[in-house]
Amino acid sequence: MEKTQTIQQMCASFGVTARTLRFYESKELLSPKRQGTRRLFTRRDSARLKLILRGKRFGFSLEEIRQLLDMYDIGDGQATQLQETYRIACARLEHMQNQRDELNDAINELKAQLDWGRQLLQQKRYSIE
Numbered sequence: 001m002e003k004t005q006t007i008q009q010m011c012a013s014f015g016v017t018a019r020t021l022r023f024y025e026s027k028e029l030l031s032p033k034r035q036g037t038r039r040l041f042t043r044r045d046s047a048r049l050k051l052i053l054r055g056k057r058f059g060f061s062l063e064e065i066r067q068l069l070d071m072y073d074i075g076d077g078q079a080t081q082l083q084e085t086y087r088i089a090c091a092r093l094e095h096m097q098n099q100r101d102e103l104n105d106a107i108n109e110l111k112a113q114l115d116w117g118r119q120l121l122q123q124k125r126y127s128i129e
Contacts, residue, residue, distance in 0.1 A: 004040035014049055029066055059092055
């Protein structure tokens with residue numbers, strides 16, 4: 001018999017809320033077995049949740065994650081899933097690096113403005129707090 005986890009066990013294992021798991025289920029990202037009103041999560045659900053959380057951390061949309069997870073069952077030994085994941089991850093990395101560069105530029109500009117302001121205050125003998 002396949003080992004399953006309850007919603008509470010999944011929450012504890014992954015540090016998420018029951019609401020999060022139900023939300024992912026409603027988006028068809030997870031499909032736990034039902035035993036009456038109880039949700040029983042399989043190893044497949046655990047693996048999918050791990051990938052969902054990693055994808056969210058990297059900024060993938062839920063739709064991108066769903067599409068990638070659905071590619072698992074294509075039957076080509078996961079080749080399509082891996083290629084598409086790689087393509088999307090490369091694009092995401094480029095986007096994140098651009099965001100970082102823009103943030104670094106903004107930080108440097110703000111530091112320059114603060115230096116200018118500090119010098120102006122010191123010239124006028126105002127205190128800096």
